[in-house]
Every structure is written in C-alpha cells, then in structure tokens.
Amino acid sequence: MRWNGLLEQYKEWLPITKNTPMLTLHEGNTPLIHLSRLSEQWGINLYVKVEGVNPTGSFKDRGMVMAVAKAKEEGKTTLICASTGNTSASAAAYGARAGMRTIVVIPEGRIALGKMAQAKMYGAEIVEIEGNFDEALRMVREAGEGEVALVNSVNPYRLEGQKTIAFETIDQLGKVPDVFALPVGNAGNISAAWKGFKEYADKKGTELPKLLGVQADGAAPIVYNRVFEEPETVATAIRIGNPASWELANRALEESKGNILSATDEEILEAYQLIASQEGVFAEPGSCASIAGVKKQVDAGVLEKGATVVAVLTGNGLKDPDTAIQVNEDKALLSQEEFEELLNELKAGVQ
Ligand code: F0G
Numbered sequence: 001m002r003w004n005g006l007l008e009q010y011k012e013w014l015p016i017t018k019n020t021p022m023l024t025l026h027e028g029n030t031p032l033i034h035l036s037r038l039s040e041q042w043g044i045n046l047y048v049k050v051e052g053v054n055p056t057g058s059f060k061d062r063g064m065v066m067a068v069a070k071a072k073e074e075g076k077t078t079l080i081c082a083s084t085g086n087t088s089a090s091a092a093a094y095g096a097r098a099g100m101r102t103i104v105v106i107p108e109g110r111i112a113l114g115k116m117a118q119a120k121m122y123g124a125e126i127v128e129i130e131g132n133f134d135e136a137l138r139m140v141r142e143a144g145e146g147e148v149a150l151v152n153s154v155n156p157y158r159l160e161g162q163k164t165i166a167f168e169t170i171d172q173l174g175k176v177p178d179v180f181a182l183p184v185g186n187a188g189n190i191s192a193a194w195k196g197f198k199e200y201a202d203k204k205g206t207e208l209p210k211l212l213g214v215q216a217d218g219a220a221p222i223v224y225n226r227v228f229e230e231p232e233t234v235a236t237a238i239r240i241g242n243p244a245s246w247e248l249a250n251r252a253l254e255e256s257k258g259n260i261l262s263a264t265d266e267e268i269l270e271a272y273q274l275i276a277s278q279e280g281v282f283a284e285p286g287s288c289a290s291i292a293g294v295k296k297q298v299d300a301g302v303l304e305k306g307a308t309v310v311a312v313l314t315g316n317g318l319k320d321p322d323t324a325i326q327v328n329e330d331k332a333l334l335s336q337e338e339f340e341e342l343l344n345e346l347k348a349g350v351q
C-alpha cells in the first residue's frame with residue numbers, strides 16, 4: 001500500500017480536523033533494522049529505528065509536519081524556532097512545502113554542516129547567535145504570537161506528531177520492546193514517545209516499555225539534576241543545558257520505571273563508529289548516544305539476556321560530515337602502488 005505520510009496514516013490518533021491541511025513529505029515509515037552482530041555480542045535482541053531516513057534526515061519531521069499543518073490551519077504565515085540544527089532543517093522544509101516563511105535561530109558555529117546546508121537550501125531566514133541553544137530558545141519563546149507559530153517542541157502539536165514513533169515501532173516489531181532507548185536533548189522526543197506508548201496501551205491493550213534516556217556527559221542536566229550553563233559535547237544535536245520538557249521527561253521516566261544516564265563523547269563516538277563499521281548503519285553522533293547508553297547497560301549487566309531493545313537513531317550520519325572525517329583522520333588511503341599490489345594479491349588468492 002502506498003505510504004502517504006503520518007497525518008494520513010495516523011489521523012485517528014492526531015489532532016486533525018476537516019480544516020487541517022494534509023501536509024506531507026512522506027515522513028515516517030522509517031526502517032526498524034535488526035543489528036545481528038551487536039545483538040550476538042551483547043546477548044540482547046537489538047533493533048534500531050532509523051529516523052535518518054525521514055525526508056529531512058531526522059525524527060523531527062514527525063512532529064514538524066503536525067505543527068506546520070496546524071499553524072497553516074490557524075492562518076499563521078511564519079514559522080520560528082531555535083535549533084541545534086535538525087529542527088531548523090525540518091521547519092524550513094515543511095515551511096517551504098506549506099508556502100510559509102521560516103525563521104531559525106541557531107548557535108553560531110555549532111551546527112553540523114549538513115543541517116546548515118539544508119536550512120539555506122529550503123530558504124529559511126537564519127539568525128546566528130553567540131549563545132547556545134538554551135539562549136536561542138529563550139529568544140524565540142516570546143515570538144509565537146499573531147501570525148507567527150513557534151515550532152519548537154514546546155508547541156504541543158510537535159509532541160503529537162512525534163508520538164507516532166511509538167506506534168510505528170509496535171506496528172513493525174509486532175510487540176512492545178522491553179527497552180526503548182533514545183538520546184535526550186530538549187527532552188521532547190522522550191516525552192512524546194512515552195505519550196504514544198501510553199495511548200496504544202490505553203486503546204489497544206499493548207504493554208509499556210522501559211525508557212532509557214541518554215544524554216551527553218557534558219550536557220546532562222536531567223542525569224545530574226542541574227542546569228548546565230555551558231553544555232559541551234561533540235554531539236551538537238543534544239548540546240542542551242536546560243531542557244524545555246525536563247518535567248515531562250522525568251514523569252515519563254518514572255512512569256516507565258526507566259533510566260536516564262549519560263555517555264561521554266568518547267563512548268558516543270565509539271558507538272557511532274561501531275554501528276557504521278559493523279552494521280552498515282550511519283547515524284549522526286547525537287543519535288548514537290542511544291547505542292552508547294545501551295552498551296553501558298549491557299556492560300553493567302543491567303539488561304536481561306535476550307531483552308528486546310529498540311534504540312532510536314534520531315538523525316542521518318550525512319548531517320555531520322565533519323565529525324565523520326575527523327574520527328577517521330588517521331585512516332590512510334591506499335596509494336596507487338598499494339592498490340596495484342593489493343589487486344595482485346587478490347588475484348593470486350592471498351587474503
Ligand atoms: N537526536 C538528534 C539528532 C537531535 O537533533 C535532537 C534534538 C535529539 C536527539 C534530542 O531530542 O530534543 O527531543 O530530546 N535536536 C533539537 C534541534 C534540539 O534543534 O534539532 P529532544
């Protein structure tokens with residue numbers, strides 16, 4: 001059957017009225033991939049939900065399609081958001097699609113290259129500030145009035161759209177995973193996913209998973225229960241020190257009897273390289289916090305053997321080519337002579 005995007009697919013579950021435009025870039029329906037090597041090594045049944053396959057390369061499209069459709073329905077003309085990169089790319093794309101103006105406020109020099117390229121290509125008006133994401137969010141919070149729609153995850157329609165990740169995971173897996181792991185920045189996604197799991201449980205009688213939230217150690221306000229004034233991490237997507245949905249996330253973690261932990265940049269980059277080189281799945285660094293967190297729980301012996309774990313890979317690896325190149329800096333390329341030598345060896349059957 002043809003996939004017509006999230007609003008069409010999950011309309012009974014979403015705040016859609018007869019006046020809501022059925023906006024779509026065919027977001028959602030992202031692959032749930034079994035990681036067989038890591039599953040075997042770690043003694044669990046590990047899947048990844050590859051959100052980088054969404055139209056703008058991140059999970060943000062799920063919430064954005066809903067928020068922009070509602071903004072259009074309400075007669076708004078302009079979208080505004082603060083962003084560490086992915087939200088701005090998504091807002092700009094759906095803004096273009098809906099014929100709206102998009103203004104994005106981003107921390108100068110701390111946006112991955114691909115995300116900046118996207119915001120420019122989709123025609124957003126871009127404001128770079130000297131401060132970090134938290135300051136950018138503070139600036140735009142007051143702006144969502146009149147003709148302007150604020151499309152950060154403090155907009156409730158964002159969470160409505162994003163909750164579909166829970167529906168899809170259950171539909172694809174055929175059951176609820178034991179553990180649902182995801183990176184945490186502004187904490188909208190973990191809150192939205194929990195809402196989705198609860199709604200399916202209420203209406204369909206499905207089980208509830210344990211949530212596993214993972215922050216970067218240099219930007220881990222929820223883990224340490226304090227604001228990080230100067231959050232710092234290689235995972236720029238989740239470089240956030242004062243998450244807007246902090247309370248909601250805490251409630252979700254409590255209700256699910258889940259856990260939140262932090263991973264160092266080293267652990268995040270290790271996970272980043274591991275899933276690409278061992279499983280062929282390339283996700284941006286921030287995404288890989290989920291995998292780093294799962295590995296920490298495996299190492300600590302916290303995860304039951306054979307547990308079914310779904311880790312969300314929130315963004316595409318191509319978003320951040322600079323980090324990909326940097327972590328492989330020492331990897332020498334073959335010279336032409338070495339290449340010829342290699343060809344001869346291969347011909348002669350030497351492995
Ligand atoms: N992973 C990626 C790739 C992200 O871009 C983000 C957030 C998260 C995880 C965390 O999700 O904020 O719902 O807890 N990016 C936002 C942005 C902040 O502006 O693109 P969260």
